[in-house]
Amino acid sequence: MKNxxxxxxxLARHYGFxxxxxxxxxxxxxxxxxxxxxxxxxxEIVHNDSVVRQLQEQGxxxxxxxxxxxxxxxxxxxxGAPPRWFEESQERGxxxxxxxxxxxxxxxxxxxxLIANNYQIIHFGxxxxxxxxxxxxxxxxxRVEVVGDIDQLRTLATIDRPYALTTQTTADVSDFxxxxxxxxxxxxxxxxxxxxxxxxxRLQEAVLDLAPRxxxxxxxxxxxxxxxxxxxxxxxxxxxxxxxxxVADSLKEEWLEEVRIIGITAGASTPxxxxxxxxxKLLDLSEKRVEVVRTGKKAASSQAMDQ
Ligand code: SF4
Numbered sequence: 001m002k003n004x005x006x007x008x009x010x011l012a013r014h015y016g017f018x019x020x021x022x023x024x025x026x027x028x029x030x031x032x033x034x035x036x037x038x039x040x041x042x043x044e045i046v047h048n049d050s051v052v053r054q055l056q057e058q059g060x061x062x063x064x065x066x067x068x069x070x071x072x073x074x075x076x077x078x079x080g081a082p083p084r085w086f087e088e089s090q091e092r093g094x095x096x097x098x099x100x101x102x103x104x105x106x107x108x109x110x111x112x113x114l115i116a117n118n119y120q121i122i123h124f125g126x127x128x129x130x131x132x133x134x135x136x137x138x139x140x141x142x143r144v145e146v147v148g149d150i151d152q153l154r155t156l157a158t159i160d161r162p163y164a165l166t167t168q169t170t171a172d173v174s175d176f177x178x179x180x181x182x183x184x185x186x187x188x189x190x191x192x193x194x195x196x197x198x199x200x201x202r203l204q205e206a207v208l209d210l211a212p213r214x215x216x217x218x219x220x221x222x223x224x225x226x227x228x229x230x231x232x233x234x235x236x237x238x239x240x241x242x243x244x245x246x247v248a249d250s251l252k253e254e255w256l257e258e259v260r261i262i263g264i265t266a267g268a269s270t271p272x273x274x275x276x277x278x279x280x281k282l283l284d285l286s287e288k289r290v291e292v293v294r295t296g297k298k299a300a301s302s303q304a305m306d307q
Contacts, residue, residue, distance in 0.1 A: 120159060
């Protein structure tokens with residue numbers, strides 16, 4: 001690309017697959033490899049198009065709901081599911097494999113314990129996300145109220161019950177902090193459970209560290225991935241130019257104008273090969289030598305690559 005001034009690409013200290021995603025994919029691959037008839041994941045095993053496609057090639061399909069699975073085995077994704085999905089699967093004679101992340105199961109347990117102790121729960125999260133469906137389903141109707149932001153929190157009418165606040169595992173750490181401060185003002189005595197997972201916190205911290213040092217942040221991940229979108233939003237608030245890209249071919253040359261340093265991260269559901277393809281594409285586009293700095297989990301030292 002002519003006029004490209006790119007000098008350096010820096011990978012975030014932490015990026016890509018988390019423990020829960022690796023575990024869920026392994027469970028799905030093993031289930032698909034056992035030749036036990038039709039195998040379907042309810043929705044997506046994790047929110048990444050490439051991962052879903054690769055599993056399909058290994059005989060693991062997906063269906064939008066339990067009702068759409070006619071036979072064989074259904075896999076519950078890393079995001080978890082409400083108890084009624086398990087019951088419905090059993091009623092329909094389906095074999096159920098549970099790939100729910102242990103850190104999502106932790107929230108389910110917290111919710112059930114709070115309900116048993118008569119709490120009303122406010123849950124900070126995306127109302128339409130699979131994880132939220134699973135969390136809300138742990139409680140009787142109306143006992144978990146989902147809020148997406150502080151404005152929604154302010155509109156809630158409170159009832160005469162002790163209150164607790166929980167959050168989606170992939171929420172923005174600083175947004176949750178602000179929301180809990182407001183919740184404590186509105187509902188004195190509310191108990192706050194920070195259920196953001198460690199992987200999410202690490203990915204966000206790494207972006208907060210990297211974004212101020214670069215001209216452009218690229219977040220590799222699918223648009224359906226909540227945590228990838230979050231990383232893009234955090235990046236954009238700091239370095240203004242930040243894009244979410246699903247695959248290397250989505251890269252637009254106009255994004256690279258006057259960009260000397262690019263920071264790259266990836267959502268918790270993004271396989272490493274997609275990150276490597278984005279780096280390769282950038283190196284292919286540049287007519288000059290570009291340094292690739294890997295400070296994170298994949299390597300300890302810098303490396304320079306010639307074009
Ligand atoms: S992002 Fe966190 S909660 Fe979600 S699958 Fe990964 S480790 Fe589990």
